Amino acid sequence: MSEILTLLDDPAADQERLALAGTLGVAVGVRVVGGAELIARPGTVARALAHLVADRPVAAVILPAGLFGAEVGSLLALVLGSAVITDVIAIGRDLTATKAIMAGTARSRARVSASPAIFTVQAGIDVAPSGAPAEVVEIAPDSAEISEARVEVKGVAERTALGNRPDLLSANIIVSAGRGAGPDLSAIEELADALGAAVGGSRAAVDAGWVDPSLQVGQTGKTVSPKLYVAAGISGAIQHQAGMRGSALIVAVNEDPDAPIFEVADLGIVGDLAEVLPAAAAAVRGL
Amino acid sequence: MKIIVLVKYVPDIEAGYRFNSARRLDRTGEGLLNQLDEYPLEEARRLALELGAEVVALTMGPDEAEEAARRALQMGADRAVHVLDDALEGSDAVATSLVLAAAIGALGGADLILCGAGSADSTTSLIPVQLAARLQIPALTGAASLTVSNQVATIRRDQDTRSLELTAPLPALVSVTDKANEPAYPSAKAVMLARKKPVAVLDLEELEVDPAAVGPGAAKVTVMEIEPVPPRAGGQVLEADSDDVVAAFVSLLQANALI
Numbered sequence: 001m002s003e004i005l006t007l008l009d010d011p012a013a014d015q016e017r018l019a020l021a022g023t024l025g026v027a028v029g030v031r032v033v034g035g036a037e038l039i040a041r042p043g044t045v046a047r048a049l050a051h052l053v054a055d056r057p058v059a060a061v062i063l064p065a066g067l068f069g070a071e072v073g074s075l076l077a078l079v080l081g082s083a084v085i086t087d088v089i090a091i092g093r094d095l096t097a098t099k100a101i102m103a104g105t106a107r108s109r110a111r112v113s114a115s116p117a118i119f120t121v122q123a124g125i126d127v128a129p130s131g132a133p134a135e136v137v138e139i140a141p142d143s144a145e146i147s148e149a150r151v152e153v154k155g156v157a158e159r160t161a162l163g164n165r166p167d168l169l170s171a172n173i174i175v176s177a178g179r180g181a182g183p184d185l186s187a188i189e190e191l192a193d194a195l196g197a198a199v200g201g202s203r204a205a206v207d208a209g210w211v212d213p214s215l216q217v218g219q220t221g222k223t224v225s226p227k228l229y230v231a232a233g234i235s236g237a238i239q240h241q242a243g244m245r246g247s248a249l250i251v252a253v254n255e256d257p258d259a260p261i262f263e264v265a266d267l268g269i270v271g272d273l274a275e276v277l278p279a280a281a282a283a284v285r286g287l
Numbered sequence: 288m289k290i291i292v293l294v295k296y297v298p299d300i301e302a303g304y305r306f307n308s309a310r311r312l313d314r315t316g317e318g319l320l321n322q323l324d325e326y327p328l329e330e331a332r333r334l335a336l337e338l339g340a341e342v343v344a345l346t347m348g349p350d351e352a353e354e355a356a357r358r359a360l361q362m363g364a365d366r367a368v369h370v371l372d373d374a375l376e377g378s379d380a381v382a383t384s385l386v387l388a389a390a391i392g393a394l395g396g397a398d399l400i401l402c403g404a405g406s407a408d409s410t411t412s413l414i415p416v417q418l419a420a421r422l423q424i425p426a427l428t429g430a431a432s433l434t435v436s437n438q439v440a441t442i443r444r445d446q447d448t449r450s451l452e453l454t455a456p457l458p459a460l461v462s463v464t465d466k467a468n469e470p471a472y473p474s475a476k477a478v479m480l481a482r483k484k485p486v487a488v489l490d491l492e493e494l495e496v497d498p499a500a501v502g503p504g505a506a507k508v509t510v511m512e513i514e515p516v517p518p519r520a521g522g523q524v525l526e527a528d529s530d531d532v533v534a535a536f537v538s539l540l541q542a543n544a545l546i
């Protein structure tokens with residue numbers, strides 16, 4: 001049976017992607033060994049993957065969504081004469097892939113007409129966990145490609161965005177802050193604490209420095225699909241909606257009754273979030 | 288110094304868009320310069336002031352893509368090049384990077400090639416690294432900031448739990464994100480000056496690219512179905528000063544087993 005190579009990069013999402021791979025063939029995990037400089041070596045990683053593909057019966061390669069995965073896929077496609085479909089949310093047994101397009105206003109089903117097919121797959125996809133432990137192969141790209149070797153890592157600054165809050169991509173509930181929620185985010189944090197929710201933000205909240213860049217929701221941030229998304233002080237620009245319109249439920253708190261966010265909200269609350277959120281938090285704590 | 292900025296013409300998603308019967312995006316409708324390409328244009332404008340440089344905007348797309356080139360000229364590019372050829376419609380990423388690399392070659396290369404972080408229609412982010420690989424130059428991608436000095440480019444790249452400082456010697460390609468700057472709105476004077484700036488048109492023959500290597504025939508992604516996502520039905524909207532607000536929120540949580 002054909003193998004589905006799955007590049008490992010983050011424990012929670014790896015399990016989902018391996019489970020997805022298992023529905024398509026024999027899941028084989030690939031772990032790349034290396035330091036911080038790997039981020040600047042997608043071509044070197046792609047070449048190492050291409051060697052594996054040459055030696056094994058590989059039908060598809062699954063990569064993590066995001067810039068690094070897209071770049072590895074892009075260069076693997078170039079090397080293998082194949083193509084990559086990015087930001088996939090589902091793959092059928094016939095290797096047709098579904099993704100959101102046009103800022104989340106449409107969906108496409110597409111396939112790669114070359115072998116192996118290459119996909120980058122989003123975290124938080126809908127797939128039944130697989131019990132079967134997958135084979136894991138380690139690759140250690142030793143010598144970087146000539147042009148990639150010229151990129152040097154000069155500094156690494158660790159940032160801790162999460163504290164003890166759940167991760168944005170796996171959280172059941174996200175409370176998200178917009179320009180109307182700052183600079184003091186205590187109302188957002190109070191509701192998030194009461195609900196055990198993750199905190200996210202609009203680009204405006206990130207640009208203002210209130211929310212870490214890794215927690216931005218939208219076209220140039222994360223695409224999330226929690227069970228509940230609370231948008232507080234967020235107007236609902238199309239670039240923001242692109243990242244959150246797949247949420248099961250949306251609650252919006254905004255003092256402007258004409259804010260576009262209300263068009264997509266299951267429950268809209270017109271008012272000052274500094275009053276509404278603490279009152280809601282108190283009610284939740286009192287349950 | 289010479290800087291080439293890659294700019295794409297994309298449909299205006301908010302104004303509505305169409306896919307044709309071959310399930311390809313109709314690129315002749317209402318469109319605009321890809322907004323994510325304003326950030327590399329702004330970086331180029333700043334670097335040109337700082338270091339002295341010629342800025343060339345390069346676009347590949349249908350007739351209408353000239354609009355993206357014009358906008359780039361308003362935003363500070365000195366001249367523009369438009370790769371226009373009927374054979375290009377329906378090209379995938381591999382073909383697009385092939386053509387863009389050939390065009391950069393025809394322009395005699397550059398010290399710095401700046402791209403956007405993705406395009407509003409597909410946002411695949413596949414092009415920048417393919418282009419750098421074809422040109423055999425280093426790529427610094429996802430730049431949240433960019434500086435250039437002594438023939439070395441330095442960027443900050445933000446990952447989820449860390450920020451990296453990456454450097455590469457010129458010539459290099461850099462993809463610039465929307466965290467890097469705030470693009471200045473072009474002044475009336477800049478708009479006027481832009482009318483006099485040249486837009487050169489090149490076709491595949493002039494680039495010596497085989498038409499069989501591009502377009503739908505060469506594309507290895509086959510789109511089988513495109514379906515609009517039904518708009519979300521807006522729900523209940525309540526005024527916060529009514530007593531029901533907190534009760535409505537709590538009952539929504541309970542009904543959906545969220546607490």
Ligand SMILES: Cc1cc2nc3c(=O)[nH]c(=O)nc-3n(C[C@H](O)[C@H](O)[C@H](O)COP(=O)(O)OP(=O)(O)OC[C@H]3O[C@@H](n4cnc5c(N)ncnc54)[C@H](O)[C@@H]3O)c2cc1C
Nearest residue numbers: 178179180202203204218219220221233234235254255273
């Ligand atoms: C290429 C590109 C990519 C982008 N990518 C993203 C992205 O990934 N994510 C993203 O979010 N945006 C993105 N944007 C930006 C987007 O267009 C909007 O500018 C942004 O989402 C606005 O953020 P906001 O809703 O927080 O702020 P605003 O639009 O300023 O809205 C603030 C809202 O808060 C309300 N408000 C103010 N005070 C209160 C209060 N006390 N109580 C209740 N409500 C209050 C106001 O009524 C208003 O509706 C992108 C833009 C571009 C051009």
Ligand SMILES: Cc1cc2nc3c(=O)[nH]c(=O)nc-3n(C[C@H](O)[C@H](O)[C@H](O)COP(=O)(O)OP(=O)(O)OC[C@H]3O[C@@H](n4cnc5c(N)ncnc54)[C@H](O)[C@@H]3O)c2cc1C
Nearest residue numbers: 085086293347379380383402403405406409411412413414
């Ligand atoms: C809805 C939709 C989904 C698609 N999904 C896929 C897919 O999953 N896989 C795939 O291989 N193809 C896909 N395509 C095709 C894709 O749009 C083309 O391959 C395109 O040529 C390159 O991809 P991009 O626009 O996503 O570029 P990106 O790599 O996202 O763009 C990055 C930067 O490259 C530069 N750039 C890109 N295109 C041009 C251009 N024409 N002229 C000048 N500069 C440019 C710009 O600076 C831009 O900011 C899709 C197309 C559509 C319409």
